[in-house]
Amino acid sequence: MIELSKVSKRYESGKTHQDVFRDLSFKFEETGIYSVVGPSGSGKTTLLNLISGLDKFNKGSLKIFGKEISSLNQEQLSRLRRNFFGFAYQYHHLLENLNIFDNCMVSMANPDKDAIKKILKNLHISGCANKYPSTLSGGEKQRSSIARALCKQPRILLLDEPTGNLDEKNSNIVQDFILDFAGKTRCLLIYVTHDNNFANKAKCVLEISNRNIRNK
Ligand SMILES: Nc1ncnc2c1ncn2[C@@H]1O[C@H](COP(=O)(O)OP(=O)(O)OP(=O)(O)O)[C@@H](O)[C@H]1O
Numbered sequence: 001m002i003e004l005s006k007v008s009k010r011y012e013s014g015k016t017h018q019d020v021f022r023d024l025s026f027k028f029e030e031t032g033i034y035s036v037v038g039p040s041g042s043g044k045t046t047l048l049n050l051i052s053g054l055d056k057f058n059k060g061s062l063k064i065f066g067k068e069i070s071s072l073n074q075e076q077l078s079r080l081r082r083n084f085f086g087f088a089y090q091y092h093h094l095l096e097n098l099n100i101f102d103n104c105m106v107s108m109a110n111p112d113k114d115a116i117k118k119i120l121k122n123l124h125i126s127g128c129a130n131k132y133p134s135t136l137s138g139g140e141k142q143r144s145s146i147a148r149a150l151c152k153q154p155r156i157l158l159l160d161e162p163t164g165n166l167d168e169k170n171s172n173i174v175q176d177f178i179l180d181f182a183g184k185t186r187c188l189l190i191y192v193t194h195d196n197n198f199a200n201k202a203k204c205v206l207e208i209s210n211r212n213i214r215n216k
């Protein structure tokens with residue numbers, strides 16, 4: 001359902017350039033749980049940005065549901081993201097003028113208050129429902145951002161370091177909930193992590209090295 005064929009990605013700034021991916025080919029199945037690991041700067045966030053169409057690649061082909069995404073215009077890309085993707089990124093993108101409950105509400109095509117309450121409870125942030133993002137701790141913001149992504153019940157769920165700001169106990173709670181949720185909703189989950197234990201809980205562990213990815 002997500003198929004990358006010979007994708008190359010280069011960042012250019014002035015006279016210098018950096019090749020992040022070269023001839024990267026990989027196929028993600030329609031449902032399944034994949035983790036992505038690799039050193040800092042190896043291209044993990046870039047990979048998620050390419051898959052979601054937030055960043056452009058230089059060469060190759062990237063198909064989502066059989067559709068070549070480089071042929072889509074900005075409006076079509078936004079629609080694709082709105083309809084199929086849920087994200088929680090390293091730098092959370094919560095709407096500052098809404099409390100956490102409403103942040104979740106606006107992410108849902110068919111808002112379901114009970115579903116939101118359940119997800120907040122499972123992530124141990126029920127107490128944050130009426131709070132605004134700027135008043136939360138880093139870990140609470142991170143879990144709120146995950147809650148918003150899950151509430152949407154997306155077909156494709158992309159999580160960049162979802163437990164990076166959490167202590168061990170909360171990290172385990174959040175990891176298990178995310179994996180359970182992805183299994184039950186049968187979505188495609190791709191998550192980036194520096195935590196080997198967490199990475200190994202995925203069906204498929206992908207490692208970025210030498211500007212490519214390989215099954216670990
Ligand atoms: N917008 C950009 N312009 C230029 N270079 C960039 C840009 N975004 C990322 N890079 C470079 O591309 C490389 C891959 O970056 P990326 O953010 O994907 O790494 P990462 O694996 O997610 O790292 P981390 O684990 O630290 O989050 C890095 O060397 C980074 O400096």
Ligand SMILES: [Mg+2]
Binds near residue numbers: 044045046090160
């Ligand atoms: Mg990153």
